[in-house]
Amino acid sequence: MNNPLVSVIVPVYNVAPYLEQCLDSIVNQTYRNLEIILVDDGSTDGSGAICDRYAEQDGRIRVVHKENGGLSSARNIALDMMQGEWVLFVDSDDWIELNTLELLFEQKDERSEIVEFGLNVVYSNNVECYINTPSLMSGRDALTMLVTKSLYMGTMCNKMFKVDAIRGLSFMEGRCHEDTPFIMELLYSMKGYYQYVALPLYHYRRRDGQITSGFTAKRLDLYHNFEDLMIKYEGTEFIKYIQTCYLYWAKSYFFEIFIQPFEFRKKNEALTLPYLEKARRMSFISVGRSQKFQWRLFQLMPRFYAYLVVYVQPVVKKLIGR
Known part of the structure; x- marks a missing residue:
């Protein structure tokens, strides 16, 4: 046609x-x-x-x-x-x-x-x-x-x-x-x-007040959607892709919360902690060596990893002129 x-x-x-x-x-x-x-x-x-x-x-x-x-x-x-x-x-x-x-x-x-x-x-x-x-x-x-x-x-x-x-x-x-x-x-x-x-x-x-503007509890719906998918596709190869995306977004949300003022960070970390704990135990698909190291480090020590990326990495890049 x-x-x-x-x-x-x-x-x-x-x-x-x-x-x-x-x-x-x-x-x-x-x-x-x-x-x-x-x-x-x-x-x-x-x-x-x-x-x-x-x-x-x-x-x-x-x-x-x-x-x-x-x-x-x-x-x-x-x-x-x-x-x-x-x-x-x-x-x-x-x-x-x-x-x-x-x-x-x-x-x-x-x-x-x-x-x-x-x-x-x-x-x-x-x-x-x-x-x-x-x-x-x-x-x-x-x-x-x-x-x-x-x-x-x-x-x-x-x-x-x-x-x-x-x-x-x-x-x-x-x-x-x-x-x-x-x-x-x-x-x-x-x-x-x-x-x-x-x-x-x-x-x-992008309008002020949209669900994509800033971190809110509604953002946790994404985790619930992934969990429903994992139930639907239990026992299939698709599970590892879903878990990888779950981990990807757990890392993304954690970084977003990590740079917030303390009073907001404390509240939002409490909201996301149960999902972060699940993400830390999940498997993920094969990725490059560097990305694998970063994701494993995040799973083991999320706050330390976030500190390195947010505060240490920019200083190192500036010192070496990158």
């Missing part, structure tokens, strides 16, 4: 100030063969009315209004509705370049089942651009990269997925941080390839 239908899924919840920019970037795509599914997750600020207005103006848009159930439940409803051959997820306070889909289809390898592209993280006072080297890899190779080193491989927003590859999968409901477990399951099972296109086409808005 030369002009496949693309389903664009947009969960919507109380984003009235940003929603029109998001929807304009989708309905005005230079690639026209779209179905656009807007799931209003119980908005109370007029976002639902904005969705309805856009649907009246564009026959490609379908709107679902539902009681508030969270991002995962909104996405799952849209997954059941979609009719496209490919699917793109856009958060309702973000936006994409107008030629995003056209460029992705121009550069997509015929063997690809996931096409990732670059993104701009938009803060209130600056923008950070994230672009990787163009690449094509198997699902298992991509899974290894995700669980050891690549944060944005675990997000839904900057990827186009082949629908046949994700059929049968769903998002864990009732918690935050559902993207990474979903993508891990997909990479473990997929038969096709994971492609990276070095174009910054997605604009990811």
